[in-house]
Amino acid sequence: MTAIRTPGVPVIEDGVLLSTNPATGEEVGRFPVADAAEVAATVTRAREAAAWWAALGFAGRRARLLRWRASLANRIEELAELVHRETGKPVAEAIVESAGAIDHVAWAARHARSVLGPRRVGSTLMQIEYASHLEYQPYGVIGVIGPWNYPVLTPLGSIAYALAAGNAVVVKPSEYTPAVAAWLGARFAEAVPEQPVLQTVYGAGDTGAALCRSGVDKLAFTGSTATGKKVMAACAQTLTPVLLECGGKDAMVVDADADPDRAAAAAVWGGLTNAGQTCAGIERVYVADAVYDAFLDRLVDRAARLKVGVEDGSDVGPITMPAQLDVIRRHIADGLAQGGRAVLGGADSVAAPYAYPTILVDVPEDSAAVTEETFGPTLTVTRVRDADEGVRLANASRYGLGGAVFSRRRGMALARQMRSGMTSVNSAISFAGMPTLPFGGVGDSGFGRIHGADGLREFSRPKAITRRRMRSLLPSLTFDRTPKQVAMIARAVKLIHGRPHRRG
Numbered sequence: 205m206t207a208i209r210t211p212g213v214p215v216i217e218d219g220v221l222l223s224t225n226p227a228t229g230e231e232v233g234r235f236p237v238a239d240a241a242e243v244a245a246t247v248t249r250a251r252e253a254a255a256w257w258a259a260l261g262f263a264g265r266r267a268r269l270l271r272w273r274a275s276l277a278n279r280i281e282e283l284a285e286l287v288h289r290e291t292g293k294p295v296a297e298a299i300v301e302s303a304g305a306i307d308h309v310a311w312a313a314r315h316a317r318s319v320l321g322p323r324r325v326g327s328t329l330m331q332i333e334y335a336s337h338l339e340y341q342p343y344g345v346i347g348v349i350g351p352w353n354y355p356v357l358t359p360l361g362s363i364a365y366a367l368a369a370g371n372a373v374v375v376k377p378s379e380y381t382p383a384v385a386a387w388l389g390a391r392f393a394e395a396v397p398e399q400p401v402l403q404t405v406y407g408a409g410d411t412g413a414a415l416c417r418s419g420v421d422k423l424a425f426t427g428s429t430a431t432g433k434k435v436m437a438a439c440a441q442t443l444t445p446v447l448l449e450c451g452g453k454d455a456m457v458v459d460a461d462a463d464p465d466r467a468a469a470a471a472v473w474g475g476l477t478n479a480g481q482t483c484a485g486i487e488r489v490y491v492a493d494a495v496y497d498a499f500l501d502r503l504v505d506r507a508a509r510l511k512v513g514v515e516d517g518s519d520v521g522p523i524t525m526p527a528q529l530d531v532i533r534r535h536i537a538d539g540l541a542q543g544g545r546a547v548l549g550g551a552d553s554v555a556a557p558y559a560y561p562t563i564l565v566d567v568p569e570d571s572a573a574v575t576e577e578t579f580g581p582t583l584t585v586t587r588v589r590d591a592d593e594g595v596r597l598a599n600a601s602r603y604g605l606g607g608a609v610f611s612r613r614r615g616m617a618l619a620r621q622m623r624s625g626m627t628s629v630n631s632a633i634s635f636a637g638m639p640t641l642p643f644g645g646v647g648d649s650g651f652g653r654i655h656g657a658d659g660l661r662e663f664s665r666p667k668a669i670t671r672r673r674m675r676s677l678l679p680s681l682t683f684d685r686t687p688k689q690v691a692m693i694a695r696a697v698k699l700i701h702g703r704p705h706r707r708g
């Protein structure tokens with residue numbers, strides 16, 4: 205193993221992945237890289253474990269998942285410290301991320317039976333002789349490809365729901381955050397020592413590609429749209445279903461009657477939390493003319509006070525993936541070159557390993573700073589006539605993950621009009637840690653849902669069963685029916701459905 209070349213850039217050598225701290229270059233851990241054969245062997249082991257796990261039933265899984273969640277909760281500081289070392293994220297932010305993730309594990313464990321368990325559903329008059337039963341069965345083995353930006357919350361958003369639904373899981377963490385994945389897996393193995401129900405394979409993109417082709421029954425991917433397309437193409441070879449969470453360019457719309465200070469506080473946090481490396485982070489703000497000046501003053505004031513660094517008490521940490529610094533620099537440069545103005549930060553704000561808070565105004569809507577995912581601590585702020593114009597511009601993006609609206613009177617109505625999977629009213633990103641709500645996007649942000657009841661269903665197959673409960677008065681599903689019975693069926697259809705205005 206050679207010395208570290210660039211802090212934060214993982215090195216793979218002699219079949220070993222070396223993970224480092226993006227701020228200091230300190231080694232965080234070493235992990236064996238899995239080739240295609242090892243990935244396949246892991247999935248084979250997972251298949252056996254899946255049968256055992258499924259046979260435990262909802263109660264058995266619930267008890268074990270709640271044991272895991274207790275271990276994560278009791279060691280949350282240790283987990284947050286590791287997240288801090290491997291991503292550079294401030295410890296406080298890592299605590300908030302982990303707390304949300306643990307809440308998801310608990311919710312998924314507790315609600316799997318009520319969402320997925322067997323139930324009777326109604327039958328219609330036309331087929332009254334059959335009872336209808338619905339249940340949701342596990343797929344078997346779920347592959348999870350995770351990102352580095354939220355190495356606890358994001359993978360667990362898939363893993364916890366997949367496990368609660370009765371699947372085994374093989375996870376390929378980002379090569380930037382293998383140590384966090386290993387720690388989570390170790391705690392799971394302590395809670396569920398019997399079988400390898402949750403396994404981790406380490407490596408770079410080719411290990412992820414091998415997982416796509418390994419025969420997993422479904423693949424959940426979080427990362428860039430470009431890689432999401434590759435994942436979907438690879439999965440198409442075996443018709444493996446996919447769930448894609450591909451980031452976004454989320455907007456906040458500030459209405460004329462909004463409290464400018466509260467909106468500014470939410471925009472600063474929503475845009476700059478985790479140094480802006482948040483799939484559902486705020487990157488664009490559209491502010492109604494009436495509150496624009498007051499909002500911008502407060503926004504700049506608040507953002508300028510944030511402490512950038514890796515020491516205790518920092519608000520904005522280093523950029524986890526060094527290559528991202530070039531993207532942030534390019535977006536700022538493009539915004540300025542196209543006529544935008546920096547009211548905070550600007551062209552010199554990127555100084556590895558940090559990107560300093562930057563707020564751009566008057567940036568044209570076709571600049572890369574407005575159209576592409578920046579994944580850095582930057583915001584564009586645009587003056588609009590009113591919130592409706594703000595929503596129109598917010599929706600003119602090929603992405604559609606989350607978003608926020610600030611309004612006293614029209615919050616819910618504006619939220620409904622936003623073309624995205626989730627919207628926060630008078631807050632930012634408040635949907636991500638809410639286990640009762642689904643999380644996922646539209647357009648280039650991907651499809652499928654993690655979290656909530658939809659997240660549980662995402663990792664299971666609906667199984668429909670009809671059971672005859674009496675003889676048929678009007679037999680239709682048989683060649684034994686008589687012409688007279690067929691005529692009676694036609695008459696029954698007219699009676700039940702023939703009147704346009706009758707309900708039923």
Ligand code: NDP
Pocket residue numbers: 349350351352353376377378379380407408409410411412413414416426427428429430431432434435449450451452482483484525528531577578579
């Ligand atoms: P990628 O989309 O390249 O990587 C995401 C995950 O996919 C990682 O685990 C990665 O492995 C893996 N991967 C890479 N190539 C393949 C492949 N061909 N088949 C299967 N898996 C693969 O994102 P990056 O980490 O490179 O970040 C690039 C950009 O993506 C960011 O700038 C940001 O805009 C966006 N992004 C969005 C995220 C979100 O939350 N939606 C999260 C992360 C990034 P490895 O890391 O080992 O290469």
